[in-house]
Amino acid sequence: MTLGAGICPNGHVSYPTHPRCPDCGEPQDETVDLSDDRAEVVTWTTSTATPPGVREPNTMAIVEFDISHLDLDDTFVRALGQVTTEEVETGDVVEPVYVEELRDPDVGLKSANPESTEWGGYRWDPV
Amino acid sequence: MGVAVIGASMTKFGQRDAWLQGLLSQAGEECLEDAGVTPKEVKHLYVSNMASGEFEGKTGVMNALAHDLGLIPAYSERVDQTSSSGGAGIYEAWQSVASGASEMTLLVGGEKMTHKTTGQATDIIASIAHPAEYKHGVTLPSFAGMTARHYLERFDAPRESLARVAVKNHENGVDNPNAQFQKEITIETALDSPVIADPLRLYDFCPITDGSAAMLFTTEERAAEIADEYAVVSGIGGATDTHVVHERDDPTIMGGVVESSREAYGMAGLGPEDLDVAELHDMFTILEFLQLEGIGVADQGTAWELAMDGTTEKDGELPINTSGGLKSKGHPLGASGVAQGVEIYEQLVGEAGPRQVEADTALACNVGGFGNCVITTIMEAAQ
Numbered sequence: 001m002t003l004g005a006g007i008c009p010n011g012h013v014s015y016p017t018h019p020r021c022p023d024c025g026e027p028q029d030e031t032v033d034l035s036d037d038r039a040e041v042v043t044w045t046t047s048t049a050t051p052p053g054v055r056e057p058n059t060m061a062i063v064e065f066d067i068s069h070l071d072l073d074d075t076f077v078r079a080l081g082q083v084t085t086e087e088v089e090t091g092d093v094v095e096p097v098y099v100e101e102l103r104d105p106d107v108g109l110k111s112a113n114p115e116s117t118e119w120g121g122y123r124w125d126p127v
Numbered sequence: 128m129g130v131a132v133i134g135a136s137m138t139k140f141g142q143r144d145a146w147l148q149g150l151l152s153q154a155g156e157e158c159l160e161d162a163g164v165t166p167k168e169v170k171h172l173y174v175s176n177m178a179s180g181e182f183e184g185k186t187g188v189m190n191a192l193a194h195d196l197g198l199i200p201a202y203s204e205r206v207d208q209t210s211s212s213g214g215a216g217i218y219e220a221w222q223s224v225a226s227g228a229s230e231m232t233l234l235v236g237g238e239k240m241t242h243k244t245t246g247q248a249t250d251i252i253a254s255i256a257h258p259a260e261y262k263h264g265v266t267l268p269s270f271a272g273m274t275a276r277h278y279l280e281r282f283d284a285p286r287e288s289l290a291r292v293a294v295k296n297h298e299n300g301v302d303n304p305n306a307q308f309q310k311e312i313t314i315e316t317a318l319d320s321p322v323i324a325d326p327l328r329l330y331d332f333c334p335i336t337d338g339s340a341a342m343l344f345t346t347e348e349r350a351a352e353i354a355d356e357y358a359v360v361s362g363i364g365g366a367t368d369t370h371v372v373h374e375r376d377d378p379t380i381m382g383g384v385v386e387s388s389r390e391a392y393g394m395a396g397l398g399p400e401d402l403d404v405a406e407l408h409d410m411f412t413i414l415e416f417l418q419l420e421g422i423g424v425a426d427q428g429t430a431w432e433l434a435m436d437g438t439t440e441k442d443g444e445l446p447i448n449t450s451g452g453l454k455s456k457g458h459p460l461g462a463s464g465v466a467q468g469v470e471i472y473e474q475l476v477g478e479a480g481p482r483q484v485e486a487d488t489a490l491a492c493n494v495g496g497f498g499n500c501v502i503t504t505i506m507e508a509a510q
Contacts, residue, residue, distance in 0.1 A: 014371075014374055015259070015373075015374075016257065016258075016259040016371065022369060022374060042277065042378070043273045043274070043276045043277040043280075043378065044273060044276065045269050045272030045273045045276060045324045045325050045326075045327075046272075046322070046324070046325040047264070047266060047268065047269040047272065047323070047324045047325075048321070048322055048323060048324070048325075049245065049246075049249065049266070049268065049323050049324070050246070050249075050264055050266065051246050051247075051249045051250035051253055051264065051266060052246050052247065052250055053264075054264030055264065058263075058264045058269070060263055060264075060265060060269055060273070061273075062273055062373045062378070078373045078374065079259075079373060080259070080260055080263060080265065080371075080372070080373045081263055082263045082264070090276070090277075090280060102262045102263055102264065103262060103263075103264050108250050109181070109247075109250045109251060109254050110254070117258045117261060117262065118258050118259070118262050119262055120262075121259070121262050121263065
């Protein structure tokens with residue numbers, strides 16, 4: 001399992017990947033796996049009104065990975081994910097933990113065609 | 128070619144017995160009657176609607192409405208731009224007249240939502256998110272919660288400033304007979320309401336709503352011949368921001384608002400200092416601040432001060448959301464952008480009744496997704 005961010009020839013980085021770079025429109029021809037890296041919480045929320053098939057409450061955070069060591073144009077890349085706990089604060093350091101099913105594929109709008117989307121991914125675990 | 132608005136209408140917003148077709152027909156018929164234009168004069172029909180298939184199992188709403196209103200053989204098209212479908216409809220209607228393709232264009236926006244549970248409706252709306260976001264159970268309210276936390280922490284803004292947006296818009300909604308809620312609330316009520324997406328609470332969010340709104344567009348020349356009062360679309364712009372919300376360079380800058388308003392100001396030859404009144408997309412209280420900053424009325428990180436000092440109240444220097452906004456008027460997705468247009472039209476032609484303010488220049492900003500698509504429209508009273 002990987003947490004793959006896309007890199008274009010101009011050194012712009014995005015998570016998730018896109019066929020073309022959102023910044024400059026060049027093809028993203030490289031990826032970097034962030035799943036073994038730590039990140040810092042930029043902001044977070046605890047959602048208490050969640051859609052069918054989603055845990056309640058659902059604490060999520062946008063986190064920032066420092067990628068300055070890659071020596072690219074972008075020095076950080078952000079990602080959104082569920083948090084393993086409700087105890088989180090802005091500035092906390094987290095590490096990614098893989099989960100098979102982040103929400104129940106058998107419930108909700110996409111339950112008739114669950115193969116159309118992804119269900120597994122990474123939660124943020126405060127260190 | 129100059130484009131004028133010569134008629135407007137909206138149904139009562141709220142929990143309605145009627146289904147989408149009935150709501151659209153009601154608003155469309157009342158709009159033609161308001162303008163004194165017969166169905167056979169209409170050349171183009173645009174129907175703004177986000178999700179009739181998902182909500183009601185109904186498709187082809189444009190053709191159905193054209194038939195029901197006696198518009199055959201007018202060109203008809205459904206416009207979907209999620210929550211900004213209504214604004215996108217204004218853009219389409221403006222294009223149709225400005226290009227010379229149509230001399231009389233009817234725009235009707237509508238959505239039927241309240242028959243679904245809150246969870247189901249939230250899921251339909253959340254399906255606009257990227258799969259990398261959707262799988263985490265992200266909802267539009269949770270984007271608002273994360274953005275609000277960042278804004279309050281970064282700019283040291285008081286939590287009360289968000290509550291003041293809700294209080295103001297509820298106060299304005301009292302004077303709008305078509306609003307879902309005609310009820311004042313207090314700051315304490317807002318601050319003590321249940322948490323929905325921490326730090327945001329129930330009163331930071333618009334409700335789930337059924338309703339429809341309509342506007343009639345023609346050339347300025349034709350308007351001058353047939354209308355007693357009319358308004359002119361002097362500037363309009365549309366823009367798209369990232370699909371993935373966390374990919375934006377700055378979480379507090381709505382790029383679509385900045386770009387679309389720049390385009391609209393440029394076309395109109397106006398700036399933020401020229402505005403007399405505005406309707407902003409307050410789907411969440413925090414969005415009123417981000418849009419005030421995006422359209423250039425306030426510097427980044429300072430719009431909360433305008434909520435605290437009364438600038439944006441109805442009797443303030445720049446009244447925002449005299450209609451009650453999405454907060455108290457309600458938010459039937461495809462109708463909302465059109466209803467914003469209805470409000471600024473009524474303000475400009477002096478038909479806003481108890482909500483009337485002095486206005487020659489007005490702006491409406493309609494936001495789709497969490498700023499994914501934005502339409503900004505500037506209208507002026509006819510000289």
